[in-house]
Amino acid sequence: MSSEPYLVVSAILFAIGVLGFLVRRNAIIAFMSVELMLNSVNLSLVTFARQHGNLDGQVGTFFVMVVAAAEVVVGLAIIVAVYRARRSASVDDANLLKF
Amino acid sequence: MQLLEIVNAVPASGLFSLAWLLIAIPLASAALLLVLGRYSDKWGHILATAAPLASFTIGLVLFGQMLSADEGSRAASVPLFEWLSTGNWTIEVGLLVDQLSILFVLLITGVGSLIHIYSIGYMAHDDRRRRFFAYLNLFIAAMLLLVLADNYLVLFVGWEGVGLASYLLISFWQHRPSAAAAGQKAFVVNRVGDLGMAMAIFTMLAWFGSSSFSDVNAGAAELTPFWATLLGLLLLLGACGKSAQVPLQSWLLDAMEGPTPVSALIHAATMVTAGVYLVVRSNAIYAQSEIALTAVAIVGTVTLLAGAWIGSSKDDIKKVLAGSTMSQIGYMMLAAGLGPVGAAFAIFHLITHGFFKANMFLGAGSVMHGMDDDVDMRHYGGLSKAMRVTFITFAAGYLAIIGFPFTAGFYSKDHIIEAAFDQNTVLGVLALIGAGVTAYYMTRLMVMTFFGKKRWADDVHPHESPLVMTVPLIILAIASLGAGLAMNGWIQGWLAPPTGHEVHDTPLVHFTTIGLLTLAVVIVGVLVGWFLHRGEIPRNEPTTKNPLVLAGRADLYGDALNEHAIIRPTRGLSKGVAAIDRGVVDGLTMGSASLAGGLSAWLRTAQNGYVRTYGLTLVIGIVALAAIVFFGQLV
């Protein structure tokens, strides 16, 4: 089958990830949205690999997964640290960076 | 008008190359006294008196050398150093020792030395005497730089230097508000004249590419009539400021707030004559413009009458003398404004005036010294017996100024009146009237001060001044009487090269029609003065409705005129400008500032600290960019 449907699904998933990041206040869910965006990009990379007939796209996906794993570890640690300090996991509570 | 012969100065050699010492000695002395401060209190006045004496000695030696040289090689130029070099202009600092400047050097250092000596006695009880002497030395140095400079720009440095010294000395007793105000007034009024000077120098630099006398004299013939007239009028404005000529005369009367030796040296004998020096020095420019020259003569005439008028109506002895100074400088200006026929007479009168006016000012100082610093002539009377030496020396000055035969003024002033009659009858008649009025008010001064009954208070004990004050008086009195005789036959020929003077035949004993007429007018003036003031003189100034007297007492409304014609309109204009500035300019700038501020305050609310908002902004930006790229591709 052709590759376009995969890419369309990837684009829609990415947009949903953006929406989740923008509208959800819970830091964990916002973080899940980020992961969703990363995964949608992975899907498109795999699709590209198949379309072009070489494995570089799959290697890219592999690296994205590794980096995502590292990112999740640090990000979740940050969420825990912030929660410990503020007793809250809402991203709106950390709003000191303003006028 | 004939083209002037340009006399080029020869490069200095021998002693002339040391001419800079003339200026350096008093300048170094002034600097030393000011830097050392009270450590030099004990001996400062001695050093300060020695400085002008040293300069005087050098001046005498140079004068002797010039006398022995032949006429063509008397003027010597002493280049010192290059001051600044910018673009097309190179300003060299150099001195010009010629027949004109050496006379000034001798007058300044000679009379200056005498006044220094006199001041030792006069300022003996002032605890700021050392500072006074430092300022006096500063003045001497600046004045010498003024007359010795070989270009207008360096002259201007000296010009401002004497202005500074004048300011410092007028307001020397700064604890008196009137003295401080008088100093400020002199300073401000002089700035008006300096503006003329500065613009004249700009014009010269623009026209001739140089401000040196030789270049200006050589290039003057190329000036268009308009520029020649403008240059002449600008220089006249400068001269008016420094020499207290109408319309910039108002500061001189107030300048009498300074110590009397200052009045004698700066505001009678030397500095105020700088304007005359400037006009005579610039004769090449005035030769190109009849209008400017006439303006000089008119200013001189108006001032000589105005000064005489003021002198006739004042009771303050120093103010009478100040009015008289204005009047006499008016004579000099008149002579300078007559062109080549009067230039040397202007300088002649300047020198004799320097002697007799310094003499009378110092005499007045001596009187004040004996009268506990009272300056009101109505409180004097009958001082001739109490102050013998002062009386006799003052009388010598008196005779000289009214033009008693064979005294200094007789020669110098009569020459001017005669030259004025030659040139223009109206000017001559006015000058003649001035001579009569001079005789009147000087007689009034003499009678009120030295004759009649004593009118001073019981606790005042008039006494003769100490020797250190009377000796300079005696020397100046002799000069007042004899200077005319000594210089009459000689000065015209001597000054002809630098001033372009046309030599007249002026015998020692000359009773021409005009001379006799002058003498008659003077005698009338003396008699009027004598008979009017012979009797009782009230101790307080009588009220009068005589408009002439009232005007004279009010300095001919000079201050009122300045107030109404200049200060108030200027102030109104300033207020208007300030209002426009506040309303329009500030409104615009502040308005735009508050507009930007308001916009910023509104925009900064975009920075609300919520990471989701920042993310939304980011996404919108990406969408916008992507849309541009995407739809841009389609087009």
Place this chain on the structure above:
Amino acid sequence: MTSFIPLVSAGEVAFWVCGPIAILLAVGMVLMRKPVHSAICIAGVMLALAVMYAAQDAPFLFVIQIIVYTGAILMLFLFVVMLVGVDTSDSVVETLKGHRVASFLAVIGLAVLLVMAVGQVFEGEPAGLAAANEEFGGNLEGLAALLFSRYVFAFEATAALLITAAVGAMVLAHGERLKAKKSQVVQAQERMEAYAAEGKHPGVLPNSGVYARFNAIHAPALLPDGSVAEASVSETLTARGAIVAVDQLRTPADRAFKAIERVHSDAEGESE
């Protein structure tokens, strides 16, 4: 080989089943109020994606997607959800004025642009990975050959990144001890002082439950007189009302006592 259903390959079936599921679950992740539900949704999304990887000739990625994402990363998420509060749910009220609408419009725009962009990039059928896999004898071998040749520096860099991330997480999660640890002596002294001052029981609390019968954590201990020992169960359970009722605990005892009494009376009756 003939297909069971003509013109439809297994890959297409997988896509048309997993694609909608992935999108629906993603939407669910955004909409769920509880983080736990969101986490379960995204786990489903990732599984669906894994299937799609498999459908696109990426068996290795299919496996590690499940192992790394669903197995490791999502478990991490769940741990954090547990730490932060498993039963907290977001308020649905949006605090930023107009933010939700603006976000929605922006995302619609983004989605439209993305779909338009990706909908026209390819011409022709995909090349397929058969040839690429052939070269080294399989998908995994091919990936390994790339990773350890062309991408070896990137691979090493990611190794360093992982180590750094692990250290960073430890540093971030590490809580600084503010006071010295209390020794047993101090603890004992404090306990006795508390007993002296407030009468607080210094010893261990009574165990829950009744010996030989029922010692679950929600069964309170009974005192000799038959009343409940409050300290023997957790306050949380008490508050929730999750503890076993006292009557229910007593029932067997009562029954036993009654049986004994009956036996007693029977014995007395026989003796009389």
